[in-house]
Amino acid sequence: MLRFLGLAMLALATTGRASAGTDRHVVVISLDGFPAWYLDDPEVSLPVIRGLRDAGASTAEGMHVANPSVTWPNHTTLMTGVRPEKHGVLFNGLPRREAGAPTVVAAERTQDELVRIPLLFDLIKAKGLTSAAINWPCTAGSASIDDNWPDVPRSLAHATPRLRAEIEKAGQVEAFERGGGAGRDEIWAEVAARVFRERKPNLLTLHLLELDSTHHQHGPNTPQGRIVAGKLDALVGKVVQAVDDAGLREKTTVFVVADHGFIAHSKTLRPNAILRKEGLLTEKDDKVTAARVYVVPEGGIGMVYLTHPATKDEDRKTVHRLFEGAEGVAAVLDPADFSRYGLPRPEDHPGMADMIVAAQDGYGVAGGVAGDSLVQEHSQKGSHGFLATEPKMNALFVASGSGVKPGAKLPSIENVDVAPTIARLLGVPLENPTGRVLTEFLVEPR
Known part of the structure; x- marks a missing residue:
């Protein structure tokens, strides 16, 4: 396994044209609550993620996130290139105001109810590209995602029929429903890897949760948090291996990111x-x-x-x-x-x-x-949820693989820059983003 990962990371570093087409693939893995400083913490075991970093691009201070620095707003920013003032997602759910009553936030809501503008999944669908989203927020009910298992209450009920049938056939339903954070992350990673191997979507997104819940319970910079971060590194390795199994490592760009940092x-x-x-x-x-x-x-x-x-x-x-x-x-x-x-x-x-x-x-x-x-x-x-100007809210950012310049590094980036950069790699224009294409990280077309 370690030998494979070394070869896979080396292969992912193979630079290719930053121009795109239907043969280009992007994988985005979001590790919820993974603070930027873990990347350089010698007590956190991250051989896969650091290998991707060393073969690709990263930042010194991490990635600045959007306000509110919580999960659903920032995952939506990662897929739109704009902040909540434009995409409209303010909570992990939909707030409902009522005169004289407490404001209630309802979580089981669809993309159309939550998000005011198209997601990247919608834009690439219009260009004939395919996508898969595993535990990605604000995607329930999407008509654009080919294989969708959204981050929403009763998530299996909202999964696309083909994918739900495959999860049932694999015997993963019972384990998922009774499992805690570690078990669910394992299943989400396995499903994402299987989908990439078998259907080779142009865009795959995966969102893993255990580190966030561990940090809420114990705080960051704790033995519990460092252990879980190491476990997530191995799950990233599973998805990297799926890219190799699919024979697409020379055509795939991998982003490993987070939605926010943490404060004890x-x-x-x-x-x-x-x-x-x-x-x-x-x-x-x-x-x-x-x-x-x-x-x-x-x-x-x-x-x-x-x-x-x-x-x-x-x-x-x-x-x-x-x-x-x-x-x-x-x-x-x-x-x-x-x-x-x-x-x-x-x-x-x-x-x-x-x-x-x-x-x-x-x-x-x-x-x-x-x-x-x-x-x-x-x-x-x-x-988390602190004002995003707080440096401890900075999130993990690593990009590696096709189209990425090895060894590229910036002091920091904004998370609104991720969607425009993915769009450039896939050859799909992103209209009026707040962020920019990270040209410093990309190989110029030849």
Whole structure:
């Protein structure tokens, strides 16, 4: 296996024309919650990923992500080349505002409900290219993805019929449904490898989750996190091997990326508890029943909803009074600040918050309403969702294979640059992206 991986990585480094056609292939593997600094951590065993890096392109500081620095918004940015202010995905689900009530985020929603613009899968389909997406967010119900197993609740029910039948035939349904993060990642990787070997899609995307859940439970820079990162490296190797098995290593570009980094914290902010004390929301049995102001937590930020138009100005001032300068609060943002962070204004997006409370390094944000204090101490955990200007939110980025210049390196890139670069490799124009083609990483056509 190790000998094969060495040969595969060397072969993937074979440079080819950056011009594209239907014989070009791109594989994107997203390792959820994989911080950029793990790539250089000698305590993390990453022979496959580092081999791809050494044979291809990478960054010194990692990849800057979009706000909110959570999973679904950033995976959508990776497939559109724009930030949430344009593609519209703000949560791991669809927020629903209701006057006088807490904002609810529903996760089992389709691409058409969640995303405002076409994904890369849609654009390449229009050009006659094929795709597969395994556990990729915001793709449920896609009419463009040939083999789709989306990241959505009851995911198997939303898989494309052919793929679901193959998963059932392989005897993987029961193991998937009873398995934890490690078991599910293993199955997703196996299915992705099988699809690439057998159907050779022009674009394959794969999203693996165990590291994210491990970091939430224990925090980053822990033995548990480093062990799981090493396990994911082996799963990346399985997909690299499938590229070789398909006989396409000289025509395939591999991207190994992440959606966000992680920050360890031992304190959590509970703004809804303070809002309850102020009489701005009511609860029964620890459940919010009504709210003039309500905070939806996203890890390192709280999305603040002012639900009563008649009292909105007064309530905005109260939020500033309660939280600005409070322990653990880095900033309280208003809509005038949102564009600086790539976020839409509430008047342009019905699900966008009216304000944001941003936590400091070392603090998370939770939605609980019990208790009388803003800050709760606990054993170490981990969160993402912090403002993306925080360097610890930088994510993994490695590109290797056909069309990639060996040894190319930049200080950092933006994750909006990934989709335009993939589009260039596949020969499909991407209209009006925020990001750019990473020409520094690509071999010039000859």
